[in-house]
Amino acid sequence: MTMSSEEGLATALRGDGLSLRLGPFTVRLTTAISSVIAGIASLYAECVCADAPFADFHLRLRPPRGLRRWWRPQVVLDHDGAIPFAPLPYGQALAMFEWGLNWCIGTQAHTFLILHAAVVERAGRAVLLPGPPGAGKSTLCASMVVAGWRLLSDELALLSLDDGMVYPVVRPVSLKNESIAIMRRRAPEAVFSAPMRDTAKGTVVLMKAPAASIAAGTEPSRPAWIVFPRYQAGADTELKPFSKAAAHLRLGEQGLNYSIHGARGFELLADHLDRCDCFTLSYSDLDGALAMMSGLAGLAA
């Protein structure tokens, strides 16, 4: 069986599970849900690991038990035999995989300090784009990736506890609502999932990571900049230096496991801030924002 073929991949997903190598993690996924099988085949085929002896996370996506599944189809995420979330509508199964995997990494991968931030890289230097939902983080991240930046993650910055590097966990970029049409226009050749409508975040479409980013999926990068994006309709594009102390406080508040690391987390975050320049980026025009980011990295716009 060729694991990269959709047929083999579907057989594994329906059977004992399919292992995906995602940066430092191996995920074993089992499901018979056709939308997830199609999504994994189109978005994750290069990450399939046929001979993984061990998995960090065992996930199963399946309909909940009981009669309800006949008249109101739903999906639940089973993680090592536990069900950590309420069921979602069946059509949101692929989004549930993404969100469930984020939760697994954020709550269990404590060999990293994990910040809620997109991470992209050019020429060996990474920029972290932290931001709450709605800040325009994923749209900017996706646009930078389409413009040639390497994607490390659109959601989770994995900061090493040991070597000062940020590690990739390359997965699709999660696009929401208006950003879907924007990215379809900017990257018509990119691979997109089917739209998942009426999720808690509105309509969600996953955009496949570029092949080069997937191929470099285990190579860490050195953080050089931390940029807090803020999309505001009509706003001028403005990149302003930002206080490192305020950045520390904001990153700590948004960190997924900052409190777990205690004093070590405080020092580690401060160490990263010692080495990074911090900015805020207000924007409404993506091309202007991209030019700003290119200028920051010393690249021709």
Place this chain on the structure above:
Amino acid sequence: MAPPAASAGHPVALVTSGGLWSLVGPWRHRAWGDEHLIYSEASGDTHQVTAAGVAVMEALAQGPASLAELVRRLGGDADDEAPMVWVAAALAAFDRLGLVERTSP
């Protein structure tokens, strides 16, 4: 009009009250220029403070002290009301943040 009554945690009340001040637990400090952060290992909270606030924490790190002793450690004159009120205000603020505590005389 009469001045407002000083509550137990008010700096003016602290100036006139006794007791020893001490740190609640170990703490960490990092600075970038004139921006300072303090991390309390007791609470797990991070706070942004001024350089003067860091000086108060460092003075208390030498050991528990009365307000007057703390003012002296900071190079002030305990007979002068201004530094006493200033340090008392810092202690009151740090008390609220759970960074310092006062033991009864």
